[in-house]
Amino acid sequence: MEYRDYLKRQIEEAGRVLARIMADLTGFKNQGKVNEGIENVQLTLKSELDLDLDHLMSISSGELIDELADNEKLQEENFDQLADLLTEMADGLMWQNQTEKAKDLYEKILILYQHLDQTATAFSFNRHAKMEKVSQKLQEIG
Numbered sequence: 109m110e111y112r113d114y115l116k117r118q119i120e121e122a123g124r125v126l127a128r129i130m131a132d133l134t135g136f137k138n139q140g141k142v143n144e145g146i147e148n149v150q151l152t153l154k155s156e157l158d159l160d161l162d163h164l165m166s167i168s169s170g171e172l173i174d175e176l177a178d179n180e181k182l183q184e185e186n187f188d189q190l191a192d193l194l195t196e197m198a199d200g201l202m203w204q205n206q207t208e209k210a211k212d213l214y215e216k217i218l219i220l221y222q223h224l225d226q227t228a229t230a231f232s233f234n235r236h237a238k239m240e241k242v243s244q245k246l247q248e249i250g
Contacts, residue, residue, distance in 0.1 A: 125156045126189040130196065142200040149197060157181045161197075165212055172216050173223050184227070188235070191220040195242065202245075211249045218242050 135145075153159040158181050167175055176182060182190070194217050201210035221239045225232070 125152070126186060126193055128152075130189070130193050142203050146197055146200050149193070164216065165209065169215055169219050172219050176220075184224075187220050187224055191217050191224075191238070194220070195238070198245075202249075207249055211246065214242050214246050214249070218246070 150161045153161055158179060159176075164172065164175065176187065176190075177184065194213055198210045198213040198217065201207075201213065218239060221235055221242065225235060225239070228235075
């Protein structure tokens with residue numbers, strides 16, 4: 109029982125952190141400070157969730173899920189929020205004409221969504237719409 113409560117608190121805490129990061133990024137984007145927003149997200153992910161975005165970008169797509177699953181501060185229940193946040197970041201990279209970085213990030217986002225789709229107990233129309241949107245962005249990049 110204690111372990112389940114601990115796990116629940118950990119999931120909720122990671123969810124709050126990801127929501128706060130998303131709000132911060134949106135605020136920076138609305139002010140036209142995309143670069144500052146991305147830097148802020150990277151620092152916060154590293155300090156709060158021990159996620160190094162540069163490291164995630166450097167690993168192969170096949171290692172992504174294992175790498176995230178090994179993170180003690182992040183639970184699979186938070187992967188959907190993480191994918192949403194990474195999508196915002198990839199959009200920001202596109203806005204900055206960093207197409208290759210954005211493409212790599214979109215590919216990893218798609219892997220996250222596909223993993224969630226395969227492991228989920230219920231079908232999600234919302235997730236499928238997000239997957240379609242990311243796939244479309246990848247096709248536009250080429």
